[in-house]
Amino acid sequence: MELKNINHPFEYHTRKIVTMFFPLEKINENESGDIRVITELKGKTFYAGVKLFDKELSAEYKPKQNEDMANAVSLLLFKLLSEATGFVPPWGILYGVRPARLMHAKTEELGEDGAARFFKQCLVRDDKIELARSVMRSENEIIKLSRDNSFSLYVSIPFCPSRCSYCSFVSHSIENAADLIEPYVELLIRELAATGEAAKSLGLRLETVYFGGGTPTTLSAKQLDSLLTAVESSFDLSGLREYTVEAGRPDTVTEEKLNALLAHNVGRISINPQTFNDEVLKIIGRRHTVEQTVKAFEKARSLGFKNINMDLIAGLSGDTVESFKNSVNSAIALGAESVTIHNLALKSAAFLVTENRYYDLSKKLFANRMIDYSYEALSGSGYNPYYMYRQSKSLGNLENTGWCKKGYECLYNVFMMDETHTVLAAGAGAVTKLKNPESGHIERIYNYKYPYEYLNNFDEMILRKDGIYAFYGE
Numbered sequence: 001m002e003l004k005n006i007n008h009p010f011e012y013h014t015r016k017i018v019t020m021f022f023p024l025e026k027i028n029e030n031e032s033g034d035i036r037v038i039t040e041l042k043g044k045t046f047y048a049g050v051k052l053f054d055k056e057l058s059a060e061y062k063p064k065q066n067e068d069m070a071n072a073v074s075l076l077l078f079k080l081l082s083e084a085t086g087f088v089p090p091w092g093i094l095y096g097v098r099p100a101r102l103m104h105a106k107t108e109e110l111g112e113d114g115a116a117r118f119f120k121q122c123l124v125r126d127d128k129i130e131l132a133r134s135v136m137r138s139e140n141e142i143i144k145l146s147r148d149n150s151f152s153l154y155v156s157i158p159f160c161p162s163r164c165s166y167c168s169f170v171s172h173s174i175e176n177a178a179d180l181i182e183p184y185v186e187l188l189i190r191e192l193a194a195t196g197e198a199a200k201s202l203g204l205r206l207e208t209v210y211f212g213g214g215t216p217t218t219l220s221a222k223q224l225d226s227l228l229t230a231v232e233s234s235f236d237l238s239g240l241r242e243y244t245v246e247a248g249r250p251d252t253v254t255e256e257k258l259n260a261l262l263a264h265n266v267g268r269i270s271i272n273p274q275t276f277n278d279e280v281l282k283i284i285g286r287r288h289t290v291e292q293t294v295k296a297f298e299k300a301r302s303l304g305f306k307n308i309n310m311d312l313i314a315g316l317s318g319d320t321v322e323s324f325k326n327s328v329n330s331a332i333a334l335g336a337e338s339v340t341i342h343n344l345a346l347k348s349a350a351f352l353v354t355e356n357r358y359y360d361l362s363k364k365l366f367a368n369r370m371i372d373y374s375y376e377a378l379s380g381s382g383y384n385p386y387y388m389y390r391q392s393k394s395l396g397n398l399e400n401t402g403w404c405k406k407g408y409e410c411l412y413n414v415f416m417m418d419e420t421h422t423v424l425a426a427g428a429g430a431v432t433k434l435k436n437p438e439s440g441h442i443e444r445i446y447n448y449k450y451p452y453e454y455l456n457n458f459d460e461m462i463l464r465k466d467g468i469y470a471f472y473g474e
């Protein structure tokens with residue numbers, strides 16, 4: 001598609017708005033085609049024009065004195081594209097990853113009513129304003145738990161039984177990377193020791209531990225035991241508030257692995273079905289059944305796990321609104337302490353513009369109905385939204401939201417999304433985020449992305465950990 005910006009410096013903003021409506025189109029300045037967008041500042045008036053196949057629309061707007069010019073052109077283009085496509089993204093012109101964080105900043109500046117008015121002026125839908133406000137309040141209570149010397153630990157296990165069709169994480173199927181797992185675990189133990197030494201020497205206080213991936217329970221019970229033992233021997237866990245291990249794929253959950261987690265005081269796990277529809281599971285490449293999901297959950301419960309999360313995805317290929325409703329209802333019926341509703345992130349042109357030369361609304365409306373139902377069902381069943389983020393190329397420009405029963409918020413999720421404090425990270429693809437508690441300044445230390453790079457360049461990567469000492473002034 002073509003996007004031209006004439007006589008103004010707000011290309012960043014117009015690109016963001018255009019991406020809301022056409023998330024998978026490649027944007028070029030000089031490309032003729034069926035989708036063309038022009039914005040221009042003519043004197044003191046903004047002009048916007050849209051050509052969408054055979055439909056052409058245009059509009060003008062003259063900003064008021066002292067009005068934010070970037071905001072003005074964004075609103076003009078948003079309204080024009082909404083009219084042209086028949087689709088009104090529910091978050092209006094907001095494109096940031098963290099709406100609750102913006103709500104917090106605006107509340108501090110303008111008060112709660114003023115913050116709500118700001119969101120309304122950005123054309124955010126009323127229910128999304130209330131969602132952002134609810135999440136802000138919940139996050140604020142969790143953020144208060146953090147101290148100036150607090151940190152969290154993230155441990156990356158980038159292996160899965162198979163790769164799901166929608167996955168964008170750094171993960172390898174064990175079919176292709178089985179011979180990497182044992183040496184990876186051995187080096188990860190060494191990295192945990194080096195990271196723990198840095199935390200100890202700097203007097204940092206560990207608040208939460210999170211094993212993610214990939215699927216950590218792809219590892220054997222013995223390998224999990226070795227890593228959990230390494231965490232215990234490398235870090236002071238006396239002040240630990242939360243210990244999470246993702247057991248995301250039900251086909252990796254066994255009694256032996258669950259007992260290994262319990263033996264090391266892991267209190268929170270995720271058993272993630274993504275859907276309770278066997279046909280959809282096949283389409284997306286999840287090699288397990290709904291029955292396996294239920295059995296894994298029941299086994300974890302019977303062994304003593306009292307804090308279990310379940311992830312679901314709205315907008316999966318082959319799913320229907322009714323089927324998604326059943327998935328939400330099934331997670332609630334099982335009694336999961338938290339349910340995280342993800343909106344499908346787009347990676348291909350499947351939901352873009354059809355060959356029939358019209359703008360296809362069906363998938364976007366379909367996803368909206370799913371997300372709206374999850375809000376209704378979960379809030380009506382005693383769950384509260386505590387955590388939220390957005391992705392720019394998601395179906396319908398919607399949000400991912402963590403819902404939980406009172407007292408079961410995932411602290412790590414909030415600390416990480418808010419960037420509340422330092423996160424020390426270990427493993428392939430992991431990123432250490434160092435935060436100065438006084439200035440808020442953040443620096444990042446990147447590990448090698450893929451397991452084979454991690455193995456081949458381990459010594460060099462360990463040297464990067466010296467950046468932790470440098471950041472804290474040692």
